[in-house]
Amino acid sequence: MNNFAKSPNYLVRNTRTQIVNASILMMCILMCMIGCTKTRGVMPHTEKMEWGYEAENGPDVWAQLSREYVLCAEGKHQSPIDLVNPTPAKLPAIPYEYYSTTSMNIRNNGHTIEVAYPEGNWIEVDGTRFQLLQFHFHAPSEHTVAGKPFDMEMHLVHKSEDGNLAVVGLLIEKGSHNVAFDPVWAHLPTAPGEMQHVENVTVDARLMLSLNGQVTDEAPQYLPSCYRYDGSLTTPPCSEGVKWLVLTTPTEISEAQISAFKAIIHDNSRPVQPLNERKLLVDSTGDEQ
């Protein structure tokens, strides 16, 4: 009875077991596929440490964090540099057209605070026009002047149509409160990754660059006297071919303004790099502008 009675049940159970097993197998395959896909997507981030400014991920080891950062160690035209013993040169003044903007996207990207600038603002260097993309800040300054660091440095990053970069650097030292920085400082995002879109604000890069706190509506304007040299990004991947224009006269902001920035972004400066075979020029033609 047992064998006869059990057989059909056994067959049904066996079939069920096979279906269950097949289902489990399919699920395992599916989960593995999802898992593998996920792992592939995550790996680039988990494999390499994010660059930064601490001992374990700072400028001294950037090149070790990724093969893409090799120039940070091996590049011969790196930035920043110590601005010392420049060769005076009579160079044509650099025209620029910046306008104020009434809204801004301001971002804490974990390395700095960056303000995206709308299209239609440019500088012209050696006959090439470079569009202003964004400006951001470093504390302390990255460039030094005859070995002296400044409290902060502003970088205005421009890009030409063929993808080359030109950066205007503005050294900033402790002094009087600077109202030109107020609209940005009023909206500094405190958390890494935080982005704010701010409406009804007047941000004027012209005013921030202006050394006397005034701008006129004349266009184009001309950059004041600057140091000029060919360098690199001061952050990974340290790409070279960047035209650097660092204003010779620093601007001032107050100690409270400096502290407000440093409370959010701590020491985000790359040390100065060797000049090597490069020429450091300084023009004086912009002084009269």
Ligand SMILES: [Zn+2]
């Ligand atoms: Zn910078």
